[in-house]
Amino acid sequence: MPIALIDCNNFFVSCERMFNPELEGKPVVVLSNNDGCAVARSNEVKALGIKMGEPWFRMKDIAKQHGIIALSSNYALYGDLSARVMTALAEFSPQQEVYSIDECFLDLSSFDPDTLSDYGQKIRETVKRNVGIPVCVGIADTKTLAKLANYCAKKGLAGKNGVCDFGLLNDKQCSELFASIPVGEVWGVGRKMTESLAKLKITTVEDLRCASPEYLRQQFSIVLVRTVNELNGIPCIELEEAGTPRQQIMVSRSFPAPISALDDLSESVACYTTRAAEKLRRDASVATSLCVFIQANPFKENEEQYSRSLVVPLIQPTDHTGRLVNAALSGLKSIYKPALRYKKSGVLLMGLHEKGASQRTLFDGPAEQSRSDKMMYVMDMINQKIGKDSATVGANGTRQQWAMPKEQKSSSYTTVW
DNA sequence: ATGCTCCTGCGAA
């Protein structure tokens, strides 16, 4: 039954350090889009007390004081290195679930349970040697426990050398360990849930593990009951192997400066819809409806707040950029309110299903269908070969003044010549 | 009473 959770250490920072070893041993943060806030921190930065998601402008003083190096995020690089890590890890088990850009689960049930700790060491060493990224390994009987074991490995609370196997602990050791960990560290327990649980005197992992499932079900949702079962070694969350396509596709961005004109908003929405449509076709899916949204800056408390979204049904399920853009722009028009300072817009493709399974309408015969398919195919090929947005729809505009600069981005070492 | 869509909130990385 054992499952391993392998998580890369400070992943984005580790990626940057691979290609710029001068960053080794120095305090480094990677910033989100728009160089807005910290999305990855080196250990040196964590030691300074800088939190995940901290806005860059608010830590600039400490940054200057301690010589923190701030880098813009380079998702092409991280995505490529992630793929290499996952490929290396896949060698260690017949079953792998890639859970996020920097972590995956491996089913270890076919291996000798007595030597899993050594196996974890081998995993760690292999990824470090073959790819160059440091990882930690947590091993336990359920996914939730494996995540907790990984947390212990990272913090050095149990296990050794970045590997923690709960299978080596007896009941008493487990209880003591869990009693020392805040309940908010449990997978699925976030900020709000931590607050609610605190009112019921549940503050540690051990408190939650020993709580009555019936009582929790009555107070909260079924999700928390599953979490408690998993903490007790009863698997409730299956390992999901790749293959199931997404149910939604979201593309949204904040603007570096507020915009007010419908024309500018329209350009942004058209561009995001174009990106979303490309993802849709890559998944070989079609959308049946689309949600467009715009919002003011929620951090500006003295400015007028505004946040609207609208679902636009699509007459015919489609993956066609032009049709999706038309739908998005018509939706935008009806939620747009003039003279407001907008900070963000976005598009959500919904009701996705497999393309082949879609029905045709009365109006589009097979001929029109295949002609528009060909056009999208050609457009995708041109953009893949010549570069992003070589061919696109006119609505996207050419100025794109609402788009974001990246001040400190590293080179695309592994993906662009 | 039942089931659907839309929308919001929460949690995760």
Place this chain on the structure above:
DNA sequence: CTAACGTTCGCAGGAGCAT
């Protein structure tokens, strides 16, 4: 000098509506 706060996904559950 000032102002500068991410993105994408899934799930749960309530409101509103239709049957």
